[in-house]
Amino acid sequence: MIRLENVHKAFGDNKVLQGMTLTIPKGTSMVIIGGSGTGKSVALKSILGLIKPDSGTIHVDGKPADSGDRDAFLARFGMLFQGAALFDSLPVWQNVAFRLLRGSLKRPTEEARAIAIDKLRRVGLKADVADRLPAELSGGMQKRVGLARAIAAEPEIIFFDEPTTGLDPIMSGVINDLIREIVVEMGATAMTITHDMTSVRAIADNVAMLHAGVIQWTGPVAEMDASGDPYMEQFIHGRAEGPIEAVR
Amino acid sequence: MSQPSPLSPIGALARLGQMVLGALGAVGRVAIFGLSTFSHMLRPPFYPREVLNALLQVGWLSLPVVGLTAIFTGGALALQIYAGGARFNAEAVVPQIVAIGMVRELGPVLVGLMIAARVTSSIAAEIATMKVTEQIDALVTLSTHPMKYLVAPRVLAALITVPVLVGVGDIIGIMGGYIVATQNLGFNPAAYLKNTVDFLELRDIVSSLVKGAAFGTIAATMGCYYGMQSGRGAQGVGRATKGSVEAAAVLILAANFVLTGVFFSL
Numbered sequence: 001m002i003r004l005e006n007v008h009k010a011f012g013d014n015k016v017l018q019g020m021t022l023t024i025p026k027g028t029s030m031v032i033i034g035g036s037g038t039g040k041s042v043a044l045k046s047i048l049g050l051i052k053p054d055s056g057t058i059h060v061d062g063k064p065a066d067s068g069d070r071d072a073f074l075a076r077f078g079m080l081f082q083g084a085a086l087f088d089s090l091p092v093w094q095n096v097a098f099r100l101l102r103g104s105l106k107r108p109t110e111e112a113r114a115i116a117i118d119k120l121r122r123v124g125l126k127a128d129v130a131d132r133l134p135a136e137l138s139g140g141m142q143k144r145v146g147l148a149r150a151i152a153a154e155p156e157i158i159f160f161d162e163p164t165t166g167l168d169p170i171m172s173g174v175i176n177d178l179i180r181e182i183v184v185e186m187g188a189t190a191m192t193i194t195h196d197m198t199s200v201r202a203i204a205d206n207v208a209m210l211h212a213g214v215i216q217w218t219g220p221v222a223e224m225d226a227s228g229d230p231y232m233e234q235f236i237h238g239r240a241e242g243p244i245e246a247v248r
Numbered sequence: 249m250s251q252p253s254p255l256s257p258i259g260a261l262a263r264l265g266q267m268v269l270g271a272l273g274a275v276g277r278v279a280i281f282g283l284s285t286f287s288h289m290l291r292p293p294f295y296p297r298e299v300l301n302a303l304l305q306v307g308w309l310s311l312p313v314v315g316l317t318a319i320f321t322g323g324a325l326a327l328q329i330y331a332g333g334a335r336f337n338a339e340a341v342v343p344q345i346v347a348i349g350m351v352r353e354l355g356p357v358l359v360g361l362m363i364a365a366r367v368t369s370s371i372a373a374e375i376a377t378m379k380v381t382e383q384i385d386a387l388v389t390l391s392t393h394p395m396k397y398l399v400a401p402r403v404l405a406a407l408i409t410v411p412v413l414v415g416v417g418d419i420i421g422i423m424g425g426y427i428v429a430t431q432n433l434g435f436n437p438a439a440y441l442k443n444t445v446d447f448l449e450l451r452d453i454v455s456s457l458v459k460g461a462a463f464g465t466i467a468a469t470m471g472c473y474y475g476m477q478s479g480r481g482a483q484g485v486g487r488a489t490k491g492s493v494e495a496a497a498v499l500i501l502a503a504n505f506v507l508t509g510v511f512f513s514l
Contacts, residue, residue: 050385074391085386087378099390103293149390 001026002047002157002189007056008213009042016042017053018213024206026061029183029190031200031221033235034210035244040193041082043210044159047191048077060157071104078150078188082162084142086134086149093130096120096148105153119148123178140171147175151182158183160192164199176202197236200224209235211244281473288393288400298401306367306402306468307409311416313366317358318350318417322424325349330433342435343443346425351452352512355418357504360463363410364496368471371402372492375475376485384476399472403465410464411457418456455511462507463500470496 002024009017016039024030032040045051047058047065058065065073086095096116100107107115117127123144134142143163150158160179164172176199183190183203192203200207201221208218209232217229224232234242252258325346333339375398378384384394422444429435474492478484 045385048389050388071391074389077389079386079389081382081386083381085382087383087386098392102295103391105391 001059001061002191003057003059004043004047005057005059007043007046007058008054009039009046009051010054016213017046017056019056020210020214022208022215022218024189024191026189027187028205029180029192029203030206030208031192031194031204032208032210033193033195033197033200035195035235038210039213040210041161044161044191044193048074048079048159075099075105075153076156077159078153078155078157079159080143080146080150080161080163082165084134084139084146086142086145088134091131091133092120092137092145093117095134095145096130096152098149099153115152116148119152120145122151122182123148124174140167140174143167143171143175144178147178147182151186154186155188157189157191158186160190160194160203162194162196163192164194164196169198172196172198173202179203195235278469278473281476282469284395285399285403285469285472288395289404293396295397295401298397299404302401302405303409305370306363306405306464307413310363310366310409310413313362314359314413314417315420317362318355318421319424319427321354321358322346322350322421322426323428325354325421326425326428326433330429339433342425342429342433343440344447346429347422347444347448348452350421350425351418351448351456353504353508355421356414356456356459356463357500359410359414359417359460360467360500360504361497363406363413363464363467364470364493364500367406368467368492368496369489371468371471372475372478373485373489375399375472376478376488379476379478380480380484394476399476402472403468406464406468407461408464410467411460414456414460414463415453418453451511455507458511459504459507462503466499466503467496470499 004020004022007017007020008015020039020043022030022032022043032043034040042051046053047060049066049070052066060073060076086092087098090098093113093116094101096119097112099105100112100115101109113130117130120127120130125141125144125148129137129141129145134145137145147163150160163175163179167175179190179192180203182188190203192199194200194203204221206218207221207224209216209229211231216231217227219227225236227233230243233239234244252262254260254263326342329342329345329349330339333341333345375384378398384398387394387397426437426440426444429440430437470492474488474495478488
């Protein structure tokens with residue numbers, strides 16, 4: 001279980017998180033929605049320790065996220081970045097097997113390569129992409145490689161940062177289905193941030209609406225459409241009028 | 249409290265104070281970054297493959313530019329010393345001055361500046377691009393410390409290879425002078441080489457290699473520092489690259505002054 005309690009984070013005068021509180025039960029898929037610049041990525045990066053919150057607490061399975069062995073902590077996580085964040089200089093299979101080629105999870109090279117090719121197949125890519133460089137792949141293929149890298153070490157918790165941004169609707173659907181299948185198959189705890197409502201319906205068990213640095217509404221995805229929350233209503237239906245100011 | 253007018257003497261003093269504090273802050277940040285880099289070099293985990301790749305990029309692939317720079321500089325130096333020496337009948341000192349000029353000053357400084365242009369810019373642009381595309385965040389989530397994986401191997405490679413490049417540059421520069429002197433200026437080849445070898449002291453060679461190590465460390469550290477501090481977007485990458493080369497070039501010249509004083513004024 002991941003628990004954020006009263007988390008604040010500001011960058012200069014820009015107060016991004018202003019008391020965010022959220023619980024993500026173990027083995028469930030939480031999707032955080034909200035407009036651009038509302039702090040979704042900051043929340044996610046705060047859990048991983050990539051950003052240090054100004055105040056508040058973050059616990060993972062009851063233990064503070066910023067204490068204990070950092071390598072062991074990070075080994076529990078996998079993450080798919082918005083732009084895939086593949087390492088340009090490494091071939092695809094070494095990107096996927098990055099964690100298996102070094103550090104505490106190190107395996108023999110042949111075994112790591114076999115696992116990488118297996119994970120590439122799992123996300124619908126053929127073995128022949130393994131030796132290509134990331135720059136030789138399309139955006140959709142790069143996202144799949146990023147997904148394969150996120151699951152390569154069988155993490156307990158997987159984060160997805162805007163998994164369908166920049167993809168066409170068909171490829172978005174493919175990625176959404178893959179995420180759902182993989183999360184269910186692995187029994188992992190998942191946290192996704194997106195503003196794509198199709199992704200929300202495909203991926204989420206629970207939804208949280210982040211606006212103005214706090215969670216405005218959270219609940220099961222099935223109750224999202226009838227939430228009665230004005231922020232949720234406006235976001236779901238994409239209305240310009242409502243409590244969320246639309247800059248024109 | 250009201251701010252002083254920027255045009256008033258107090259305002260100008262305040263601006264000067266801010267600039268000094270800003271400069272001192274920057275020196276402190278670079279010093280902490282440098283110490284952190286050396287600390288990560290000494291502590292496991294180590295990434296030998298990254299070090300080998302950096303040795304190739306910094307050392308081997310810099311050889312052509314270093315060689316061309318050195319040979320033309322050595323040749324031009326021979327012509328200048330011959331022409332200048334002719335004014336007071338001292339043309340014969342060409343081998344000695346070419347040797348001392350290349351080994352003590354021009355070899356290390358020109359190689360250092362070439363490395364700043366070629367390697368510092370490349371390191372800064374690469375790391376800055378990795379930062380803006382979240383590759384550095386990805387490294388952290390994959391339990392890999394960016395200082396150990398990206399910074400320490402590059403600085404270590406520069407520390408090892410730039411003295412070697414300086415040594416090679418010194419030799420090629422002297423050979424440039426030798427070719428010009430023997431082919432164009434009528435020097436006897438054997439006498440030229442004997443004069444060169446006889447005139448150089450161990451201290452000259454040691455100072456050259458020590459300068460190489462210092463300049464290599466400065467060049468790689470500045471590239472890594474500016475890359476890691478890069479702002480967002482293409483503009484951030486551009487600023488990081490430009491800033492890294494400027495800082496490396498100025499620091500190399502300043503370090504050259506200090507090291508020359510240490511080796512030859514004491």
